[in-house]
Amino acid sequence: MKDFVPEVNAHPFSREEFSELVGMANDAFAAKRREIPPDAERCLQDVPPGSIIITDDPMNQFGMTVVAECQQRYPAKGQQMGMSFLFRWFAIGKAREDGRIDEFSRPTDDGQEEIQEAVFHVAAECPLDAEGQFDESFAGRIRAIVAEEENP
Numbered sequence: 001m002k003d004f005v006p007e008v009n010a011h012p013f014s015r016e017e018f019s020e021l022v023g024m025a026n027d028a029f030a031a032k033r034r035e036i037p038p039d040a041e042r043c044l045q046d047v048p049p050g051s052i053i054i055t056d057d058p059m060n061q062f063g064m065t066v067v068a069e070c071q072q073r074y075p076a077k078g079q080q081m082g083m084s085f086l087f088r089w090f091a092i093g094k095a096r097e098d099g100r101i102d103e104f105s106r107p108t109d110d111g112q113e114e115i116q117e118a119v120f121h122v123a124a125e126c127p128l129d130a131e132g133q134f135d136e137s138f139a140g141r142i143r144a145i146v147a148e149e150e151n152p
Contacts, residue, residue: 004083009127011077011084018124019117021066021085028058028065035064088123091134100134104142118145 013021027033036056047053054060066085071078095101096115104116122134122141129135 008084008087011080012125015121028061118142
């Protein structure tokens with residue numbers, strides 16, 4: 001199996017680019033942006049037996065939206081940039097799951113979670129370790145951005 005971490009680390013994003021893609025990803029999860037047409041529009045009855053069908057669900061809409069946008073924005077390296085975003089997105093999820101960003105998030109009144117934008121700014125360029133997770137500098141980098149924003 002190919003080790004994708006060096007390739008992800010070689011393709012960081014600017015803060016602005018990553019934040020824009022996060023917005024698109026959230027729109028795809030909320031069905032406000034659709035890269036995969038609804039099943040009713042895809043003539044799935046004509047698909048040959050044994051074919052792999054990508055279902056119209058939020059996670060697939062998210063992934064396909066990011067990949068399509070990266071291929072459009074970065075024609076020469078769209079695949080690498082799409083992979084970089086997806087790995088970084090899942091590393092944010094793992095950091096959240098492990099409690100590494102608890103100090104940078106809070107519940108909202110509607111039962112959702114608000115995560116400080118600094119988390120995404122750092123995720124745009126922070127290196128991943130050998131396991132595909134953010135390295136030990138992740139939380140410290142976030143704290144530095146938060147401190148800078150609080151004391152300009």
